Structure formats: structure tokens, C-alpha cells
Amino acid sequence: MIVVTGATGNIGRTLVPLLAEAGEEVVAVSRQEQSARLPVGVRHARADVGNAASMRPVLDGADAFFILLGGELNGHGENPQALLDAATAAGVKRVVLLSSQLNSTRPKALSHTRLRDFEAAVHASGADFTILRPGGFASNAFAWAESVRTKRTIFAPFADVALPVIDPADIAEVAAAALREDGHAGRTYELTGPEAISPREQAAVVSEALGEEVAFVELSREEAHAHMAQFMPQEVIGGTLDVLGVPLPAEQEISPDVENVLHRPARPFGDWVARSLPAFR
Numbered sequence: 046m047i048v049v050t051g052a053t054g055n056i057g058r059t060l061v062p063l064l065a066e067a068g069e070e071v072v073a074v075s076r077q078e079q080s081a082r083l084p085v086g087v088r089h090a091r092a093d094v095g096n097a098a099s100m101r102p103v104l105d106g107a108d109a110f111f112i113l114l115g116g117e118l119n120g121h122g123e124n125p126q127a128l129l130d131a132a133t134a135a136g137v138k139r140v141v142l143l144s145s146q147l148n149s150t151r152p153k154a155l156s157h158t159r160l161r162d163f164e165a166a167v168h169a170s171g172a173d174f175t176i177l178r179p180g181g182f183a184s185n186a187f188a189w190a191e192s193v194r195t196k197r198t199i200f201a202p203f204a205d206v207a208l209p210v211i212d213p214a215d216i217a218e219v220a221a222a223a224l225r226e227d228g229h230a231g232r233t234y235e236l237t238g239p240e241a242i243s244p245r246e247q248a249a250v251v252s253e254a255l256g257e258e259v260a261f262v263e264l265s266r267e268e269a270h271a272h273m274a275q276f277m278p279q280e281v282i283g284g285t286l287d288v289l290g291v292p293l294p295a296e297q298e299i300s301p302d303v304e305n306v307l308h309r310p311a312r313p314f315g316d317w318v319a320r321s322l323p324a325f326r
Contacts, residue, residue: 051113
């Protein structure tokens, strides 16, 4: 049995069907009542990955465990060791943790302290573990959807700074492989897309997919900061803008890990846009 936390989110809603289609017994965990239709045979459990007590009955009998911290759980919560202890006590043998590339490129970033604590707890758990460290998500472009729909315009800072954003579907496929297959224990995978692409170039991809002109307006760092402050904690904004505007060389490198695990190239940004196009119409 495989327990998947964050099952209704960006990665989980792809990961759960992948596992189910492969014939795995899956428990899909979310903090809310089941709202989306799950594949036949998948059981939903309401629990909180940030509360080990709520996870104990869910983990009972599980062989593998996918850990994803959502929203505020990236910033605070109980000691990660409590969750890993619960998993070990339940007999979990394999753990896959979704972490972040910043834990290798910016290991002192305050915004990622909790993820580093989880990485340490996973290392110490005694389970076969795999850590996934993706870079920026292609799906961050959903932030542009409303302005594209209403104004056919994309507003973003650092117009020509390119980063190899990754399709969340690729993260899900790598996670599925690590949860199901041997050969991934003790590995840390850096996950990126196949090419570095700038916001201006991403806008051009969206425009081509729509078959309509989409204007691009470059925001200043200050304007971008003010916009992000509407939905991001203040302590995270500066670091995020640093990555977007003055990335380290390692953050612009294209990792081979997606291709090495999946035996195919990572999906380009255009693939994500094609699947997500209704959001921009």
C-alpha cells in the first residue's frame, strides 16, 4: 500500500492515478473532505501530514509513503521526527520526500529551514528514502491566467532571465518510480525541465498556443514584491525574487535526473501550456 499526502494538489492529482493505473493500492490523503473524484479503488483519508497523530491510522500497513508539505506547513509545525517515527512504527519501508532545489543551491535560506529539517528526519528514519528537489514549477504560470484571460497580457519581473522550469507531471512520474521501483534508495534527484526559458519566452509560448497575441509587461522588482506580498509570506518574497532575478549558475543548469529516471526527456514548457490552456482562454 502506498500513502500519498497532498493527494489533491498540483503533483498528487497526477501521482495518485499513475499509481492506481500501475495496480498499486493507494490511500490519497488530504486535509479536507474528498472533493475530487478519485480513480476506482483509491481510498481517501482525511488527515494532516503536519499532525503525526492523525497520520498514524492512515499509515498502518503502508509499504511506501510520499510526503508533500503544503502551504503553511513549509513554515512551521511539529517536529518532523514525529511523522517519520509514525511511519516507521507503521512498517513503512520506503519514503519519498518532495523537497526543493534551494536546499542544495541555497542551503542557508531561511524560507527552507523546515524542508531541511524534513530531509534530515528522512535520512535518519531508517527507511529506504528518495528526496526530490525540483526547481521552479511550470505551473507557476497559472499566476498569469487571469490577466491573460481578461487583458491578454502577462506581467512579470526579470523578463529575460531564463530558468529550466519543470512540469509537475514529470515530478509525479519520478515520484511514482521512486515509490514503486528498486534502485532509488538513498538518492537525491534534482529535477528540472529540458531547457532554460525566460518569462518573455514563456509568454510567447502561451501566445502561440492561444493563437492570439499576448503582450508582455516587465515589472520592476519593487512592483513584483508588492504583488507577491498579497499571497506570500514576507520572509519568502526576497529569496524568491533573488532566484528569479539573479539565479545562481546551478539554478540555471539542466539536470539529467528526470531523463535518467524516466528514460525519456523532461517535458518542455509548451507541453504544460497545451494541457493547461483552458485556464488561459
